[in-house]
Amino acid sequence: MNLTAEEFQLLAQFIHQASGIFINEDKSYLVKQRLTPVLKAEKLGSFSELYQKLQRRDNFALRDRVLMSMTTHETSFFRDKHPFDAFSQSLLPNLCQRVKKRKAAIPARRGPKVDIWCAACSTGQEPYSLAMLISEYVERNWFTGVAVEDFRILATDFSTQVLVQAVEGRYNTVEIARGLGDRYRDKFFSKEGDYWYANESIRKMVTFQRLNLKDPFLNLGGFDVIFCRNVLIYFDEETQKKVIRQFHEIIVDDGFVVVGSSENLLVDKQIFKQERHLETVVHVPNKA
Numbered sequence: 168m169n170l171t172a173e174e175f176q177l178l179a180q181f182i183h184q185a186s187g188i189f190i191n192e193d194k195s196y197l198v199k200q201r202l203t204p205v206l207k208a209e210k211l212g213s214f215s216e217l218y219q220k221l222q223r224r225d226n227f228a229l230r231d232r233v234l235m236s237m238t239t240h241e242t243s244f245f246r247d248k249h250p251f252d253a254f255s256q257s258l259l260p261n262l263c264q265r266v267k268k269r270k271a272a273i274p275a276r277r278g279p280k281v282d283i284w285c286a287a288c289s290t291g292q293e294p295y296s297l298a299m300l301i302s303e304y305v306e307r308n309w310f311t312g313v314a315v316e317d318f319r320i321l322a323t324d325f326s327t328q329v330l331v332q333a334v335e336g337r338y339n340t341v342e343i344a345r346g347l348g349d350r351y352r353d354k355f356f357s358k359e360g361d362y363w364y365a366n367e368s369i370r371k372m373v374t375f376q377r378l379n380l381k382d383p384f385l386n387l388g389g390f391d392v393i394f395c396r397n398v399l400i401y402f403d404e405e406t407q408k409k410v411i412r413q414f415h416e417i418i419v420d421d422g423f424v425v426v427g428s429s430e431n432l433l434v435d436k437q438i439f440k441q442e443r444h445l446e447t448v449v450h451v452p453n454k455a
């Protein structure tokens with residue numbers, strides 16, 4: 168199926184408006200390659216027809232499918248390793264101190280004391296990695312009185328398809344082997360048929376929600392930690408700035424933001440500064 172320059176422009180514009188993802192003209196082959204199966208499945212005769220169909224407000228499933236086809240969902244457990252070392256060895260001890268302080272300040276306050284947001288979580292390996300680290304840390308430091316219930320992990324993505332798998336915590340043999348050692352696998356996952364499923368102990372620590380980073384962050388509350396890795400890189404500069412400003416609004420004054428190794432929050436130089444935690448550069452708000 169041929170993709171004309173005009174059709175490419177229309178589809179790229181749709182994808183940009185819907186997700187913030189910027190697709191350059193030299194990637195038109197990618198649009199053609201990834202959307203041809205959608206065209207076939209929908210029995211459409213041209214990319215113009217696909218664009219027309221996407222304009223219909225009730226076409227949520229098709230919009231999701233197109234965006235799903237045009238975005239990468241690449242992820243793995245403990246991806247890149249060092250941010251998770253920094254989390255467990257440097258950030259977690261600090262967060263546990265916060266738990267203790269907040270409990271002491273308002274002893275009657277129920278519910279989580281520390282809030283973590285994993286934005287653009289794909290199929291869930293990233294938030295479950297954080298949940299496993301918290302669980303192990305709390306187990307090792309049981310005498311401090313800090314419990315896993317003191318942490319809330321909110322994990323979001325704009326693709327319903329990836330969220331369905333994330334909520335189930337279901338991984339095939341290839342996915343489960345990527346980044347996860349046997350000890351963690353056997354402790355936190357159980358095999359049923361061809362798949363491994365996250366155990367209740369870590370599933371109950373994570374709440375999944377659909378959220379488009381391009382939209383205003385409404386009713387999310389404040390966060391001590393934000394993990395937003397390997398997604399900003401796909402956004403155009405304006406969308407990046409918008410997202411980063413919103414992170415700044417909802418991160419607590421002494422909060423931490425962790426982004427991917429090829430990303431940073433310095434597009435708006437004055438609002439975040441960088442701090443090194445072991446091998447990881449962590450962004451902290453400049454709230455002065």
Ligand SMILES: C[S@@+](CC[C@H](N)C(=O)[O-])C[C@H]1O[C@@H](n2cnc3c(N)ncnc32)[C@H](O)[C@@H]1O
Binds near residue numbers: 188242288397
């Ligand atoms: C490459 S994955 C990164 C997953 C994980 N953070 C990691 O680093 O392993 C990028 C994810 O961003 C999601 N995404 C892309 N654009 C988004 C948007 N505008 N809002 C929310 N999620 C988005 C995609 O659905 C995909 O699951």
